[in-house]
Amino acid sequence: MPTMQINVGPIHPSTHGVLKLVVDVDGDTVKRVEPHIGFLHRGVEKLVETRMYMQSPSYMEKLDYVAPLSWDELFVSAVEKATKIEVKERAQYARMVLLEFQRIASHLLWLGTFCNDMGQMFTAFMWAFRDRARVIKFLEDVSGSRMFYVNLRLGGLDRELPPGFKEEGLELADYIYDKIHDYRRLLEDDPIFIERTRNVGILKLEDAIELGVSGPVLRASGMKEDVRASEPYYFYNKIHFKVPTQTRADSLARYRVRMEEIVESVRIIKHALNMMPEKGDVKGLPIKLLGPNANPDPITISRELPRGEGMIYMVPDKQKPYRLSMRSPAFANLQALSKLCEGVKFADIFTILGSLDIVLAEIDR
Amino acid sequence: MLEIQKEALLKTLESKKQEGYSYLKKVTAVDYVDRLEVLYFIYNPASHASETVKVRLSPDKAMVNTVVGIYKAADWHERELAEMFGIAIKGRKAGRLLLEKWNGVEAPLRKGFVWGNKEYKRI
Numbered sequence: 001m002p003t004m005q006i007n008v009g010p011i012h013p014s015t016h017g018v019l020k021l022v023v024d025v026d027g028d029t030v031k032r033v034e035p036h037i038g039f040l041h042r043g044v045e046k047l048v049e050t051r052m053y054m055q056s057p058s059y060m061e062k063l064d065y066v067a068p069l070s071w072d073e074l075f076v077s078a079v080e081k082a083t084k085i086e087v088k089e090r091a092q093y094a095r096m097v098l099l100e101f102q103r104i105a106s107h108l109l110w111l112g113t114f115c116n117d118m119g120q121m122f123t124a125f126m127w128a129f130r131d132r133a134r135v136i137k138f139l140e141d142v143s144g145s146r147m148f149y150v151n152l153r154l155g156g157l158d159r160e161l162p163p164g165f166k167e168e169g170l171e172l173a174d175y176i177y178d179k180i181h182d183y184r185r186l187l188e189d190d191p192i193f194i195e196r197t198r199n200v201g202i203l204k205l206e207d208a209i210e211l212g213v214s215g216p217v218l219r220a221s222g223m224k225e226d227v228r229a230s231e232p233y234y235f236y237n238k239i240h241f242k243v244p245t246q247t248r249a250d251s252l253a254r255y256r257v258r259m260e261e262i263v264e265s266v267r268i269i270k271h272a273l274n275m276m277p278e279k280g281d282v283k284g285l286p287i288k289l290l291g292p293n294a295n296p297d298p299i300t301i302s303r304e305l306p307r308g309e310g311m312i313y314m315v316p317d318k319q320k321p322y323r324l325s326m327r328s329p330a331f332a333n334l335q336a337l338s339k340l341c342e343g344v345k346f347a348d349i350f351t352i353l354g355s356l357d358i359v360l361a362e363i364d365r
Numbered sequence: 366m367l368e369i370q371k372e373a374l375l376k377t378l379e380s381k382k383q384e385g386y387s388y389l390k391k392v393t394a395v396d397y398v399d400r401l402e403v404l405y406f407i408y409n410p411a412s413h414a415s416e417t418v419k420v421r422l423s424p425d426k427a428m429v430n431t432v433v434g435i436y437k438a439a440d441w442h443e444r445e446l447a448e449m450f451g452i453a454i455k456g457r458k459a460g461r462l463l464l465e466k467w468n469g470v471e472a473p474l475r476k477g478f479v480w481g482n483k484e485y486k487r488i
Binding site for chain 1: 436
């Protein structure tokens with residue numbers, strides 16, 4: 001049978017944005033997959049060059065609308081590094097808690113949509129969204145906004161933490177921890193889910209390093225690499241947590257790594273809430289017309305985002321970035337798709353794509 | 366930060382890879398108007414050491430060798446570099462545009478490109 005070419009997308013429910021895949025198939029077997037990106041390219045890197053530092057966080061949040069706070073925090077930290085502003089101790093703990101809750105929300109959204117792609121129709125999706133809604137409610141209580149928080153300021157947060165931050169945080173962390181067992185029972189006892197993910201999309205460790213993937217995808221291939229552990233920021237070095245890894249390197253392994261990461265996030269949250277000083281200020285500098293001047297030396301800063309390692313290379317000017325370059329983890333992870341899809345069945349493309357957990361807004365920038 | 370001549374790029378990266386810097390994080394560039402700087406962020410997973418290799422180019426005839434032969438991860442980053450900075454990548458076939466879906470604007474991340482400037486010429 002001659003090879004046939006099929007266009008998948010640009011609008012497709014499994015692509016989390018606008019992604020086109022050009023797939024060469026021989027019967028049902030995939031010969032080649034070529035991802036076409038750029039439909040969501042907005043020129044953010046150019047845009048922030050024209051904005052004052054603290055005008056940009058809201059653009060940063062739209063890079064990854066599933067976990068907006070993580071990119072926001074990365075950018076604000078880059079500015080803090082350039083302007084040499086210390087973050088207050090209580091605010092550092094508060095940021096850790098918020099970031100880990102953000103990671104949980106992101107992984108839960110991923111879990112729900114991944115199961116939908118998988119044919120595990122709507123039960124897991126509804127459960128995941130129910131629990132994500134509670135996490136988002138918590139973040140809303142802190143920031144005043146449901147999706148796009150923009151509540152980080154240089155040196156801290158924009159307002160005091162709400163009363164009951166610690167108690168509610170601990171309760172929510174326990175709740176999520178309980179629910180993880182429900183998910184695992186629902187999915188790992190489900191033969192369809194296991195059959196559709198086991199041995200599908202195997203990414204060997206040497207290929208993973210060669211292709212520059214990061215985050216859960218890299219850890220599922222067996223490498224113990226996490227920015228929180230290798231270059232700790234805030235108080236991650238004071239907290240004991242595991243970096244979950246798997247060796248099977250298939251879609252099931254990537255699912256398992258993310259589930260274990262939720263458990264580790266819960267652990268970090270509980271530690272951070274207990275270690276957080278009871279009293280103290282968390283407020284950062286208010287946004288003014290002119291902020292503090294930045295040091296012109298270029299800076300590089302890395303963070304472990306829910307999707308992998310995010311990095312900003314910034315050449316600062318006094319009040320604006322002269323150049324801001326962003327390493328999007330999903331950009332590198334999507335590069336691996338062509339390699340992963342060689343020789344699989346057509347229906348498995350969406351398992352593999354889902355297991356990479358991409359967000360196109362961040363890839364195209 | 367390791368600043369090298371552009372002729373020595375492939376040799377340097379290859380020796381760095383032998384040393385254990387097997388992971389390429391990002392390739393990017395900065396336009397300083399009088400010069401272009403291309404940066405390669407490499408990482409050693411065993412020792413958690415990061416290194417940046419920097420190459421200076423002249424802005425008129427910016428050209429740099431492809432490093433895909435050493436780091437496969439550089440593939441899309443180089444395509445982005447070519448589109449956004451108008452840097453020719455030696456050793457690559459001209460292919461489909463990666464990020465831009467329109468024609469007529471080249472090198473938007475160069476400082477000479479100003480939004481809304483109709484007089485802007487292709488480099």
